[in-house]
Amino acid sequence: MFDIQDPRYPNSRLLNEALLEACQPAIYGAGTYAFVSADGVRLLMDNPIFEQFMEDGTYHLIAGLDDITNLRTLAALKEYGDQFPQMRAEAFLHPTTGSTFHPKYSWFRYPRGGVLVLGSGNLTAKGLRRNTEAFVVQKLDEMEMQRVEQKWIDWLHYSRPYLKALNSPEVIAKAGENGRRAEEKTSANSFADGHQSAPGGLSASTPVNWDSEQGAWSFDSDSPVLVAECQPGANGTYQLNVDAALAKAFFGTATGPLEYMVWREVTDAGTLGDIRWQPDGMTSHKICQIELPPCRYRIKAAEKELPFAVFVRLAPRTLLYAVLLPGNRGYKQLLRQSNRAPRDEAGRILYTSNGGQLKEQLNALALLRYLRPPEGPCN
Template sequence: MEEMLRDADFQLIVGTDSITNTAAIAKLSGLETVRPRLRVKAFLSPVSSLFHPKLAWFEHRDHLSLIVGSGNLTMGGLLSNWEAMTVLKLTGEDARAALAEIQRFITQHAGSLLPLSDSRVIARVAANDGDERSIRRRSVPMQAVDAPSAVDGANEVLVAEIPASGGRWKQANFDRSNYETFFGAKVGSQRRIVLQSVSGDGELGEIESRPSVEVSSSNFRFELAAAAGIPYPSGGAPIGVFVRLATGQFIYTLLLPGETGYEKASQFLAHRWNGPTREKRRVRTTADDLRGAWPEAALWTTEMPEL
């Protein structure tokens, strides 16, 4: 993008409904300042419906490129959802007609395409700062009604002991059932999941985009950055607590023997696990259920990053 903005102008039109909040407008304004060839307009819809197109067009000397798809600029749309995009190369009359239609929209709605600094834009996006559908806000208790946290009480949770895996336990092994029905992988094919670790004090790790991995021994794995460089403990198996969010991504906490929360998670597994003693214990539950056994976990008040 930086290389393109050195050589060409780029016009961006963003909606002001639901997702676009004050922080997003501030970020775009800052980008305009440092990238003079970037011009951003906010579409202040004259009706209540969403501004929902996902369309990019690029004018070349001999053709027009259109990129059209379903992906929203949200955490789910960018990182975890199943989305589709197509690239069209138009020439001749097709290119001229498509470009004319785009220009017609811009001209027809010129009165609703406003600078980011316009007071009407600022007032409109400020209303989104408190919208449940906007980007998740800072650390908020799960039981709060007027400001929900990233974790809802109904979110599905997996509490799982992590095997040693020959000393490479950051390649965390799971049984096939949880691999497919909790994480959404599929045996025989590969897909990616998006995770972020949560430390004991609530600090989020980096976003991890991990491919599903199958090995011949019928183990099913995802790599966990939070386990990197940590020797496998001798006092008991590490316990991972994974929460599947509404966005499709996962947040997780790794607990080692002796750490705060480990004993409560281990007791929870002991009370709920009814499988063979030779297997690692893995229990599916809900956030509300686990919170009853471990109410002080940082997972319940996790803040999600702004995009």
């Protein structure tokens, strides 16, 4: 099966989803990627499907070190290696000049046969969900699976001198070099908005490097936006009900059995929260019920000033979002517009927009830190 991953196409199948679907019935598997990022590792491994695969299965990952793969990557791989003792990760460090280690594939062994997921996307947030990529999910019969496994074993045996433990000094040194090289690009490819430092020492005024892993969570002036008023939910959560047709059009229709979306929150300080897998919320053919995690602000049923949620679609089923509470930046701006804002059948504010309009209407919103500035004219 050939697929094209396109963040602009709502029904596009994503490499991230294809890998998770492929590992569901697997006994074991392996893969190697030229570039691996911490967010890419989390998008694959911090998921209920991969966790279930790891209960009895094994996975051997080999990460290239020619670029991108950095110390944050090594830390993420160690974290999931500790969580999944049957997950093995190594780095490929070669001395060859004029040549790049550039493979991008995983294979999974089933009780009979298996599958090969091979394409252009790396194990990074951009490669798995944001970039335009092409990939093939090739089902293998028993004989074909045996051939793939044997080729893998033969290559591992030949490449043993170049396969290094993640904690080896040379791997740490090369990963550190990759990170420093990326930081050097920040001043030329970044934008800082002067926000104050966030709790825990994370500075929201640190420039966003649009070419970095952080840039994978940025959006453009034409990116689709959904603004919705929240209602009280169970255990201090926020809930919003969205018409199923609007939800499918905005969030992106599921293309297979993986009924999850990826969400990432932007805090009021302008920092990125954890990557979170969210069920698609389709409770019926008419309603999509979205539940947001609880926080310090307790919603009262009779509260006049309810929180708002602002979603930005980065790619199909891939959302950046912020919850606006009374007192947060941008909340008063949104409240002032509430009298003329479109509402749903229940009378709650609910409307779509885009990144450019969002900046014009709610320029104090912390989420706008991840709006890419317009590019200048080409020379």
